[in-house]
Amino acid sequence: MTVQQRRSEGAQPFHLVVVSGGTSDPSSTRMLADRIADRVHTLAEDRGEQVATDVIDLRELATEITTAIVSQLMGPKMARAIELLGRADAVVASAPVYKAAPSGLFSSFFHVLDNDLLIAKPVVLAATAGTARHALVVDDQMRSLFAYLRTMTVPTSVFAATEDWNSKELGERITRAAIELLLLMESGFAEQVRSESWRHYQHEYGSAGGTELDIDLSSDLMRLATGGSAKPNRKA
Amino acid sequence: MQFGVFSVSDITRDPVSGETPTEAERIDGILKIAVKAEEVGLDVFAIGEHHNPPFFSSSPTTLLSHIAALTERLIVTTATTLITTNDPVRIAEEYAMLQHLSKGRMDLMLGRGNTAPVYPWFGQDIRQGLPLALEHYNLLHRLWREDVVDWEGEFRTALQGFTSTPRPLDDVPPFVWHGSIRTPEIAEQAAFYGNGYFANHIFWPTSHSKRLVDFYRQRFEHYGHGTRKQAIVGLGGHAYIAKRSQDAVDEFRPYFNEAPVYGHGPSLEEFTKGTPLSVGSPQEVIDKTLTFHDAFGDYQRQMFLIDHAGMPLKMVLNQLDLLGEEVVPVLRKELAARRDPESADAPTHAGLVRAKYGDRPARQPRPNANLGDNTAGDMPYQDDES
Numbered sequence: 001m002t003v004q005q006r007r008s009e010g011a012q013p014f015h016l017v018v019v020s021g022g023t024s025d026p027s028s029t030r031m032l033a034d035r036i037a038d039r040v041h042t043l044a045e046d047r048g049e050q051v052a053t054d055v056i057d058l059r060e061l062a063t064e065i066t067t068a069i070v071s072q073l074m075g076p077k078m079a080r081a082i083e084l085l086g087r088a089d090a091v092v093a094s095a096p097v098y099k100a101a102p103s104g105l106f107s108s109f110f111h112v113l114d115n116d117l118l119i120a121k122p123v124v125l126a127a128t129a130g131t132a133r134h135a136l137v138v139d140d141q142m143r144s145l146f147a148y149l150r151t152m153t154v155p156t157s158v159f160a161a162t163e164d165w166n167s168k169e170l171g172e173r174i175t176r177a178a179i180e181l182l183l184l185m186e187s188g189f190a191e192q193v194r195s196e197s198w199r200h201y202q203h204e205y206g207s208a209g210g211t212e213l214d215i216d217l218s219s220d221l222m223r224l225a226t227g228g229s230a231k232p233n234r235k236a
Numbered sequence: 237m238q239f240g241v242f243s244v245s246d247i248t249r250d251p252v253s254g255e256t257p258t259e260a261e262r263i264d265g266i267l268k269i270a271v272k273a274e275e276v277g278l279d280v281f282a283i284g285e286h287h288n289p290p291f292f293s294s295s296p297t298t299l300l301s302h303i304a305a306l307t308e309r310l311i312v313t314t315a316t317t318l319i320t321t322n323d324p325v326r327i328a329e330e331y332a333m334l335q336h337l338s339k340g341r342m343d344l345m346l347g348r349g350n351t352a353p354v355y356p357w358f359g360q361d362i363r364q365g366l367p368l369a370l371e372h373y374n375l376l377h378r379l380w381r382e383d384v385v386d387w388e389g390e391f392r393t394a395l396q397g398f399t400s401t402p403r404p405l406d407d408v409p410p411f412v413w414h415g416s417i418r419t420p421e422i423a424e425q426a427a428f429y430g431n432g433y434f435a436n437h438i439f440w441p442t443s444h445s446k447r448l449v450d451f452y453r454q455r456f457e458h459y460g461h462g463t464r465k466q467a468i469v470g471l472g473g474h475a476y477i478a479k480r481s482q483d484a485v486d487e488f489r490p491y492f493n494e495a496p497v498y499g500h501g502p503s504l505e506e507f508t509k510g511t512p513l514s515v516g517s518p519q520e521v522i523d524k525t526l527t528f529h530d531a532f533g534d535y536q537r538q539m540f541l542i543d544h545a546g547m548p549l550k551m552v553l554n555q556l557d558l559l560g561e562e563v564v565p566v567l568r569k570e571l572a573a574r575r576d577p578e579s580a581d582a583p584t585h586a587g588l589v590r591a592k593y594g595d596r597p598a599r600q601p602r603p604n605a606n607l608g609d610n611t612a613g614d615m616p617y618q619d620d621e622s
Contacts (some may be wrong), residue, residue, distance in 0.1 A: 071503035073510055205420050215420045224370040225425040230390040
């Protein structure tokens with residue numbers, strides 16, 4: 001669906017999913033994510049668009065995440081999170097920084113997702129920390145994780161140490177990141193990559209959160225499965 | 237419908253007593269388990285294949301032929317035979333020998349094996365695991381069906397005029413199951429050849445296993461072996477039974493909590509809810525097993541894992557009593573009542589002989605004389621035609 005169609009029909013809001021690794025309630029990590037999501041909403045409204053937001057608070061998934069790591073069993077909350085992310089138009093991923101790295105809970109959650117679940121989706125990366133010395137964690141570590149997942153991270157990272165909460169600059173960075181995210185959503189980039197180029201990425205049967213169920217019956221391996229040769233198909 | 241037990245042959249410390257059995261004790265124990273399986277009325281016993289501690293089953297056909305000699309009705313089989321790291325020629329020879337010794341009371345299940353270091357021990361490369369499995373089976377299939385095979389492939393020395401001996405019993409190849417949890421190519425190969433497809437159905441939810449079973453059924457029909465319903469499906473399952481539900485949970489929990497693969501992860505309750513594991517009274521295990529039929533339709537073989545994670549022999553034998561006396565008879569009755577007459581029978585040697593020969597006598601290959609160089613010539617059997 002093009003931006004023009006979305007605007008004219010007005011019925012289909014963008015679907016934004018917030019993933020927060022904050023563990024307290026209220027948590028500054030969640031608050032930062034919410035500020036970004038709110039800004040996306042406001043900016044979208046100004047442009048005659050709607051955004052519907054779902055939140056995945058990783059604190060509630062903590063035991064299911066460790067279960068998934070050691071046994072590959074996905075609990076019901078993980079299943080819901082995967083379903084939401086699978087149909088998200090964009091993601092805000094917000095992590096607390098503990099020991100010069102995004103929290104293990106946050107990283108572990110993304111480690112157990114299928115490699116192809118988030119392909120091409122626009123993502124704002126955000127992190128909170130007790131000291132400004134953690135500021136590069138977002139760009140040094142989180143960005144590489146999301147590059148591995150083939151996501152489209154926005155250029156602006158949002159980092160908030162304790163002293164940033166009162167600063168005007170944080171608000172400006174949030175606005176920048178929100179606009180970048182909104183423009184990427186509007187462009188339909190993720191949708192187009194996924195519809196036109198999906199087969200060029202690596203997939204496993206049942207990956208992409210259980211939705212990747214296409215079976216290519218004409219592959220070399222399928223030829224071998226049905227009594228053919230393992231030799232590469234040499235075209236004349 | 238066949239019911240049985242399958243063991244991975246792990247030798248695991250009993251978390252309750254703290255004792256680890258010796259290899260000798262565990263091997264003796266597995267013989268008692270197999271013999272008991274027949275005594276309580278089960279149909280099938282299966283053993284895995286591993287080539288490293290803490291497992292003992294490196295030589296499945298040796299074990300299974302001994303079990304076949306100790307029993308009268310039991311079908312012995314594998315879960316699984318490694319089609320990747322074994323030479324398909326050796327598989328053809330060893331399992332044909334087992335077929336003769338057991339008088340046809342055997343079949344085998346092929347799997348790739350997921351222990352990476354095993355591959356180089358046998359000169360193979362795990363990165364080639366899937367093509368290796370597919371090519372090896374293509375060869376194995378021919379070795380059991382053609383007296384003389386010329387073959388060339390990517391993964392093994394070429395064969396010229398090779399005859400795998402002994403020829404299968406009654407010249408009917410052993411029945412083959414292809415085991416897979418997430419590989420469409422394996423399901424496709426099973427369908428292409430009209431072989432059985434087995435879903436391990438232990439760690440994953442039923443919905444996961446159902447996708448490939450449905451694909452296999454559809455492809456089985458596509459290749460003209462029969463209708464979808466006539467495809468031959470086997471399922472695993474994991475059960476712990478006690479007369480009282482709470483006793484089952486209490487007795488099984490320490491073994492579950494320490495179990496390799498999922499121990500220290502999900503709770504017993506979460507795992508029971510999310511996967512095919514059933515822990516409870518005979519009625520609870522019956523009810524859960526019947527949900528497999530709801531999901532998969534008629535199937536031919538149900539295997540239960542009952543002996544792993546350090547459970548002592550006495551406990552396992554007690555499981556067999558409960559399974560044989562209280563669970564399986566009810567399941568047989570219930571599943572028979574639900575059965576579509578069109579569905580395939582469970583595979584047996586007698587059934588395969590009937591399908592191949594009808595009322596005619598089975599072929600009994602007799603070799604030609606030794607030509608003096610320890611061979612019997614290009615057409616090695618007396619009834620071979622040029």
